[in-house]
Every structure is written in structure tokens, then in C-alpha cells.
Amino acid sequence: MSDVEVPMPTPPGRRPRRTREPRRPLTVDLIVETGIRVLDAEGLDAVTMRRVAQELGTGPASLYAHVGSKDELYDLMLDRVSAEIRLPEPDPARWRELIKESALEARRVMSAHRDIARVSLGSIPLGPNLLLGAERMLAILLAGGVPPKIAAMALDTLAMYIDADVIEGTIYTARALGPEDGQRMYEDKIGPIRDYFRALPPARYPNIVAMVDELTEGDGDERFTFGLDIFIRGLASYVPDDS
Amino acid sequence: MSDVEVPMPTPPGRRPRRTREPRRPLTVDLIVETGIRVLDAEGLDAVTMRRVAQELGTGPASLYAHVGSKDELYDLMLDRVSAEIRLPEPDPARWRELIKESALEARRVMSAHRDIARVSLGSIPLGPNLLLGAERMLAILLAGGVPPKIAAMALDTLAMYIDADVIEGTIYTARALGPEDGQRMYEDKIGPIRDYFRALPPARYPNIVAMVDELTEGDGDERFTFGLDIFIRGLASYVPDDS
DNA sequence: ACCTGAACACCGTTCAAGT
DNA sequence: ACCTGAACACCGTTCAAGT
Numbered sequence A, B: 001m002s003d004v005e006v007p008m009p010t011p012p013g014r015r016p017r018r019t020r021e022p023r024r025p026l027t028v029d030l031i032v033e034t035g036i037r038v039l040d041a042e043g044l045d046a047v048t049m050r051r052v053a054q055e056l057g058t059g060p061a062s063l064y065a066h067v068g069s070k071d072e073l074y075d076l077m078l079d080r081v082s083a084e085i086r087l088p089e090p091d092p093a094r095w096r097e098l099i100k101e102s103a104l105e106a107r108r109v110m111s112a113h114r115d116i117a118r119v120s121l122g123s124i125p126l127g128p129n130l131l132l133g134a135e136r137m138l139a140i141l142l143a144g145g146v147p148p149k150i151a152a153m154a155l156d157t158l159a160m161y162i163d164a165d166v167i168e169g170t171i172y173t174a175r176a177l178g179p180e181d182g183q184r185m186y187e188d189k190i191g192p193i194r195d196y197f198r199a200l201p202p203a204r205y206p207n208i209v210a211m212v213d214e215l216t217e218g219d220g221d222e223r224f225t226f227g228l229d230i231f232i233r234g235l236a237s238y239v240p241d242d243s
Numbered sequence C, D: 001a002c003c004t005g006a007a008c009a010c011c012g013t014t015c016a017a018g019t
Helices: A028-042 A049-055 A070-082 A092-111 A128-143 A148-172 A179-198 A206-210 A212-216 A220-236 B028-042 B049-055 B070-082 B092-111 B128-143 B148-172 B179-198 B206-210 B212-216 B220-236
Strands: none
Touching: A028 A049, A028 A070, A049 A070, A070 A092, A070 A128, A092 A128, A092 A148, A092 A220, A128 A148, A128 B206, A148 A179, A148 A220, A148 B148, A148 B212, A148 B220, A179 A206, A179 A212, A206 A212, A206 B128, A212 B148, A220 B148, A220 B220, B028 B049, B028 B070, B049 B070, B070 B092, B070 B128, B092 B128, B092 B148, B092 B220, B128 B148, B148 B179, B148 B220, B179 B206, B179 B212, B206 B212
16 A cells, blocks of 8 residues: 555646656566566457557557567567466376376467467477476476487477467457357357358268268367377377387 | 550650559459469568559559458468369278378468468368368268268368468478578578577476487478378278278 | 548557657 | 657558549
8 A cells, every 4th residue: 555556646846757657667577477468358469569568658669678579579478378387297107198188288378378379380489488398298208208209290299289279269269258258259150150051052062061060060179189189199109019 | 565565655645544553453363363472472471451452553442342351362362272272082992091192282282372371270261162172171081981070070180280380381491482592591590499409408408408409300291291190090090990 | 333542540660869 | 778759661441532
């Protein structure tokens, strides 16, 4: 309850310095935090230099003293977000379960931050937290007996798969809305598509018309686990003497 | 060699109507073609309404008579591009090879058009050519005995995998450049990353430091085929009586 | 019906000037 | 060293006005 919290009128005779001053001095962390706040509330496209600056009560030019560019800010946001991913310790006997858990956990965290996965897909992990995630998954794979060359490729493929799935997922789900609104929005989008598929000329698109239900009722979680299980099983086939 | 080809000075007494007239009347096809030309030359981000309009000798507002929005233009470009994908006829006995061929062909075509895959990832195929591709792959899978529900999920996953891989690939390869320039650019990018990985604290990142070579020497084609083979093998496990 | 100029409300980034 | 205002060169989209 100090005087910084509640706004006071300007005392007479002392003129206001700025219409709106930054509460805290600008730092990289503060800028990144603010970016993530905007991301979570409105999505990645809303995270502009001007918007973040405005949120901090300053102009866009001020950010460039702390951050090289918008893309660098995006990278920093991604690394900060990926610090939330909690990965298990390696265990040679249980590497398949642990990799599956890891992928699901990474997907969960990424999904919680809208379309930040767009930054991840198509960029090499360089930030400390991103690298720690890679390190952990590598440890799990190697402990399980996956050959190094295969483990390296698997790491790439897995990251790609997670990112792509999260990006696909963010089209349907409006996570800012409540669950019932999300369901309604899902139906609003999928309904017309179902109708469109059904109205397609069956001579040209026989299988799509025949499989409208299978094609549109797909649950996102189910599909992700489907591909993940296949991938892990395939990976296991590269491990000598794997049960 | 008609007079439309070579520019003539304006005859005296007849004032020029516009500084620069569109050669051809605006149509959706012409706009889409122009968009793809810009895409191939400079990438998706260069394809702006203003840029396409300029290329056609008109203003951005004129495009809106034919195309609803920039996103719609992107969708139309994607569908046009995907018409180049040539998929094989179904053959029950050879479904695994045919799906592999199909995936490689789709990847080849998408890769040839810079980062158009960004439009594809995270959008449901609705255009006639996109749907034809889906129809063909569905036919191959169903002919091979893959259960409909599995085939539907596989289709989604495969499309996602192809898109993600192409997007990843477009970071490294500057396809507008010649092959030797592409190689040089690749080395310019990968070299510093290798050095960075090697300089990482080994106590915190033991596996990454130990596996720098495996992690950075990854060939894009090899990795794609690796994941593809695993996926197809996994898919085959859902087919009753598959050899 | 198609096209246009002008305007609106935005962008990322730079740079000289201030403290 | 950090911050700023102003400017530059862009965006997508709308809309009244023209043909």
C-alpha cells in the first residue's frame, strides 16, 4: 500500500513529466514478460514492438536498447516459455514411456502459449532452456540405447512433430475463451466444413465424401498420440536387443 | 511483335490515360499467378497486396474486386501450387511404396515454392487440387487395407509432417541461389552454430557437446526419409495380414 | 461490375538529440 | 548507457467516387 501503487494527482506547481511513465526501468526480462503476456492474451501476431512498448508506457524505439529486433524478442519469448517444460530423468529401462511423457509435456506447455510454436518450427534451439530440453531428451534416448545418429535425427523429428501439431491445434481452439465457447467455436468452424465435404462431387472425390465423418471427427489428442506411438515404436526398432 | 509488346510514345494530342496501365484485365488467375511469381522469387513475406498490385500496374484496392483478402489469395496460391503434385494410382499390393512416393513428391513440389508450406500447415485442405491430393492418398491407403479411421489420421499426420519438414528446410536452403551459393550459405549458418554448441558448458549440456557432429551434420533428405519410413512401417502394423 | 485515389489505422527500424 | 520523438518506408483494408 505504498504511494507507488495508488495514482495521486499532480501536486500544484509540479508539472507532470510524462503522460504515462514506465513503472519499472526497461530490462530484457521485463520486455520478454510483457511480450508473453500479450501473446497469451491475444496471440503472436498481436506481439508487435509498438504494442509491447505501449504496454510498458514507452515508445517502440526504446525497446531497441535491450533487444536487437522483433525476431530476437520472439526467440527470447520462446526460450522463456520452454523453461516451463518439466522433463523426467533418464531411465534405461523406461526410455519409451519417458520420451512419450516428454513429448506430451512439451506439447502441453507450448499449447498453453497460443501460437508461440510458430517461432520454434523452423529455428534451431539456441537459448539455454531450449537447449536444456534437447539435452534431457537426448539423455533419455541415449540411456535407452538409441544409437547417437538416430537419436539426433529423432530429436529433430520429434520437435518438428510437436511444433506442427500445436500450430495445427491453435487454429481450432480459441484458448482465450471458456471451454464451452471453445466447443461452440469448434462446431461453428467444423460444421460448415463437414457440409462442404458432403456437397463435393462424389465422382471426383469418392473417398472424401464417403469418409466425411472419419475426416472431421478427429480428436487432436488422439491424433497426436497416434503418431507419437508409431514414431516411438519405430525408434525402438533401431535399439539392439530392445524388448 | 505486335504494338502491345513494344512501348510507344504517346501520339501528340492524345493524352496518356494512366502512368502505367495493366497489360491484361485483372482476373483471379492473373492475381494468383503474379502472387506465385513473387513467392518463388522472394518468398511468402514479399507477397503483399500492394506488391502484387504494383506488379500488375495497379493499386492494392483493385485486387479486392477479385480476391476477398490476403489470406484468401494465399489459399488460392497454395491450391494452384499443389496442382503440380503428381500422385500415383492406387495399387493394393504396393501401398507402402506408393505412399512413400506420394509424400516425397508432395515435399518436392512444396519445396520448389519457398515457404508456401506455411500456408498449408494449420489449414484444412479445401481447394479442388488440395482435395484431389487428399483423395488420391486416401485411395492408396484404403486400397492397401488401412482401416478408414487410421487412414484419416494418417492423412492428417502425413500432411503435417511434410509441411513442417519443408518449413524447416526453407531456413537453410536459399533456393533462389545457385547450388554452390546454397552450400556456402548453409556453411555460413551451420558453422557458427557448431562453434556455439562446442563452446557450451559441458557440465550442463554434456550430450549436446558430445554430439555436436551428429546434431549438425544432419542431411534434410535423410531425416525426412527416416521419419517417413518409421511412420509407414507403423501404419502397416494396423493392416490385418500385411506382410 | 470493375476499378481507382485517398485515407485509416497500423507495422519494424533508424537516427539525431537529449539525459 | 539509456531513452526519446520524429521520420522513413512500408502494411491490409475500406469507401466514396468514377467508368
